[in-house]
Amino acid sequence: MADKPGTKTIKILLKLLAAPYRLRLKQLGAAVGLSDRGTITKHLDCIRAAGIVVKRDKHDRYAVIPQTGFKELNYLSPFSEADKNRMKELVGQLSTAEATSLINKLESLYNWQALGIEALRRPELEKLDAIEEAKRLKNQVTLVNYRSRNSNDERDRRVEPFGIYPESGMIMAYDTEKLRVAYFFLKRMDRVHVLEEPWQFEPSHSNVASDCFNIVKNKQVLVDLTLGVSAYNDLIERNPAARQFTRKGSKENTYAFSGRVNHEFMGLTQFILANWRHVTIHAPATLRETMVREAKQLMEQLSGA
Numbered sequence: 001m002a003d004k005p006g007t008k009t010i011k012i013l014l015k016l017l018a019a020p021y022r023l024r025l026k027q028l029g030a031a032v033g034l035s036d037r038g039t040i041t042k043h044l045d046c047i048r049a050a051g052i053v054v055k056r057d058k059h060d061r062y063a064v065i066p067q068t069g070f071k072e073l074n075y076l077s078p079f080s081e082a083d084k085n086r087m088k089e090l091v092g093q094l095s096t097a098e099a100t101s102l103i104n105k106l107e108s109l110y111n112w113q114a115l116g117i118e119a120l121r122r123p124e125l126e127k128l129d130a131i132e133e134a135k136r137l138k139n140q141v142t143l144v145n146y147r148s149r150n151s152n153d154e155r156d157r158r159v160e161p162f163g164i165y166p167e168s169g170m171i172m173a174y175d176t177e178k179l180r181v182a183y184f185f186l187k188r189m190d191r192v193h194v195l196e197e198p199w200q201f202e203p204s205h206s207n208v209a210s211d212c213f214n215i216v217k218n219k220q221v222l223v224d225l226t227l228g229v230s231a232y233n234d235l236i237e238r239n240p241a242a243r244q245f246t247r248k249g250s251k252e253n254t255y256a257f258s259g260r261v262n263h264e265f266m267g268l269t270q271f272i273l274a275n276w277r278h279v280t281i282h283a284p285a286t287l288r289e290t291m292v293r294e295a296k297q298l299m300e301q302l303s304g305a
Contacts, residue, residue, distance in 0.1 A: 008032050009046045011164075013064060014128070016047075016054070020063035028062060031132070124169070130192040131161045131171055138199045140176065145190040149267070158195070159184065162205040170214065174201045181206060183214045212241040212259060213267025220260040221284055223268065227255040228278030235271060265290050273298075 011032045015023065023031065029040040044054050047064070056062050134141045143157040159182075163172030169186045181204065199205075210216045227235065227246070232255040235242050245259030261268050265287055272279050272291055281288050 008034065009043045012040070012043050013047050013052070014125070016062055016064040017125070021057050021059075021061045023062060024060050025062070124186050127186050127189065127192045128164065130194050131164055134192075134194045135161050135164065137194070138202070140195045140197045140199065141173075142193040142195060143184060143189040144193055146184065147188040149188075149270070157184070157189075160199045160201055160205065162202075163207060172207065174199075174205055176201065179204075180216070181208045182216050183210055185214075211261040211267075212239050212245060213261060213271075214239075214241070215262040215264075215266045217262035217264065217266075219263040221263050221286070223257065223259060223261050223265075223284065223287060224282040225257040226251075226280040226282065227257055227275075229253050229255070231255075231271075231275035231278035234275055238271070239267070269294060 012028060015028060015031050025037055025040055026035075029035055029037070034040050034043075044062070048054050052064060054062060054064055131141065140158055140160050143159060145154050146157040147154045158176045159173035160176065161171050161173040165171065170183050171186070172181060172183055174180070175182050179201075208216045208218070211220060226249055232246065235257070236246070242257065242259070246255050246257045248254075249256045263286075268287070269290060272281070273294060276291075281291065
């Protein structure tokens with residue numbers, strides 16, 4: 001997940017909201033990996049162009065001032081349609097590839113439900129600050145009471161965070177228990193505890209691409225599905241990255257999904273079980289076999305066998 005220009009802009013916005021009137025230009029740049037003052041200023045101009053007020057005090061420290069007049073970060077309201085349109089106009093100044101990528105991202109990020117109400121709440125910002133500190137120190141952290149989607153448990157996870165994506169509410173880290181790189185969601189952890197133990201697995205800190213269900217697996221398989229409208233809505237709303245693999249179907253009120261997902265079908269299995277009436281599996285055969293096995297286990301559980 002490489003940094004796009006818009007991603008750094010959003011990171012700067014988040015930093016300003018988290019630390020109003022605490023950072024000067026150089027410190028703000030350092031927080032997001034920038035050293036050129038002109039580049040940092042351009043990102044601030046992008047924020048202003050979106051209709052967001054950026055102010056500077058007499059000590060040259062910056063802050064974002066919500067125009068709504070709300071005094072507490074917890075009460076930030078969603079962006080209006082005008083806000084979204086202004087940012088889309090700004091995106092039009094980028095190259096075609098960058099603009100397409102960023103527009104897709106903005107569709108899911110700019111309602112402050114994904115970006116603001118979750119990523120900008122004070123507890124989430126505290127988690128981000130702790131993770132950024134651990135990354136700077138190259139220390140391990142404990143994700144307290146992390147709620148895993150796939151293992152159905154809630155427990156502490158010790159990881160080495162090396163990638164931070166606040167606009168998506170995720171971090172990329174090396175899991176010291178499972179010995180692999182994985183994404184972790186801010187909303188699934190109670191808090192972050194920075195440990196004194198330094199990184200031990202830095203050579204394995206690689207930016208491994210995830211599938212549209214945010215599952216990191218080296219082995220992926222091509223999946224071909226037909227979705228009804230309700231299934232399509234559920235897929236896109238829960239997994240915005242799936243949008244790029246989905247097109248209008250050949251029949252009315254259908255959508256075609258064709259994309260590579262992890263070979264264990266984590267994330268996809270849960271989606272199909274929740275929408276089985278409106279999903280047709282065309283390929284691969286192993287996905288059908290997996291769903292049959294899951295369905296049999298469900299029937300056994302419901303029947304009390």
